[in-house]
Amino acid sequence: MGLLSIIRKQKLKDKEIRILMLGLDNAGKTTIVKKLLNQNISEISPTMGFQIDTLEYIDPDSKDSFRLNVWDVGGQSTLRPFWFNYFEKTDSLIWVVDILSMERMQENFVEFEKVLKEDRLIGSNLLILVNKTDLLEGNDSSRVDEICHLIEESLQLKQIKNHNYKLLPCSAYTGANIEEGIKWIVDEIKERLYLYH
Numbered sequence: 001m002g003l004l005s006i007i008r009k010q011k012l013k014d015k016e017i018r019i020l021m022l023g024l025d026n027a028g029k030t031t032i033v034k035k036l037l038n039q040n041i042s043e044i045s046p047t048m049g050f051q052i053d054t055l056e057y058i059d060p061d062s063k064d065s066f067r068l069n070v071w072d073v074g075g076q077s078t079l080r081p082f083w084f085n086y087f088e089k090t091d092s093l094i095w096v097v098d099i100l101s102m103e104r105m106q107e108n109f110v111e112f113e114k115v116l117k118e119d120r121l122i123g124s125n126l127l128i129l130v131n132k133t134d135l136l137e138g139n140d141s142s143r144v145d146e147i148c149h150l151i152e153e154s155l156q157l158k159q160i161k162n163h164n165y166k167l168l169p170c171s172a173y174t175g176a177n178i179e180e181g182i183k184w185i186v187d188e189i190k191e192r193l194y195l196y197h
């Protein structure tokens with residue numbers, strides 16, 4: 001058995017998953033984490049460093065419980081050079097995009113591309129959360145689909161080779177699709193880990 005398989009077996013035993021949340025400032029990373037933790041989301045300030053939160057996730061199929069260690073890192077431009085300190089041992093990367101920030105898509109792509117070039121993230125799965133869908137008038141689902149498609153193109157997601165990825169529209173305010181996103185992450189990791197079982 002290779003070293004990697006031993007490490008993965010060990011991780012399955014511990015059922016610990018390390019999730020790194022990145023994305024531009026104001027995307028809603030901290031709000032999403034707080035929503036998952038059932039905490040108050042009415043007074044959130046920009047993250048000036050990073051914060052680690054732990055949440056328990058019970059797999060609805062197997063009833064196994066997983067401990068998710070979520071690393072929420074500030075996205076302001078002055079803080080981005082520090083992102084590279086957090087890549088080690090990441091199982092999943094969540095990239096958060098504000099659905100109403102199309103004018104920042106170039107900046108978004110530049111930062112996203114830099115992160116995806118990182119060797120230490122190879123093999124981690126990638127969830128792109130397009131957040132704040134509640135801000136679209138009338139919760140117009142065809143408009144949501146249209147913007148998600150544009151984001152998929154702008155971030156060149158179809159060219160990604162080193163990661164399994166999924167893009168989901170969500171709202172930290174209403175909670176829409178937030179748990180579905182976490183379920184996707186855990187299911188992906190379970191599948192990978194069970195290969196070595």
Ligand SMILES: Nc1nc2c(ncn2[C@@H]2O[C@H](COP(=O)(O)OP(=O)(O)OP(=O)(O)O)[C@@H](O)[C@H]2O)c(=O)[nH]1
Nearest residue numbers: 025026027028029030031046047075132171172173
């Ligand atoms: N309408 C709406 N506003 C949201 C949502 N999620 C976050 N916000 C707001 O967006 C702003 C930024 O949210 P944060 O969670 O601080 O964003 P962040 O990505 O953590 O920002 P940094 O820590 O600076 O990187 C706040 O005013 C939130 O209230 C959402 O789903 N809907």
Ligand SMILES: [Mg+2]
Nearest residue numbers: 029030046047
């Ligand atoms: Mg934050």
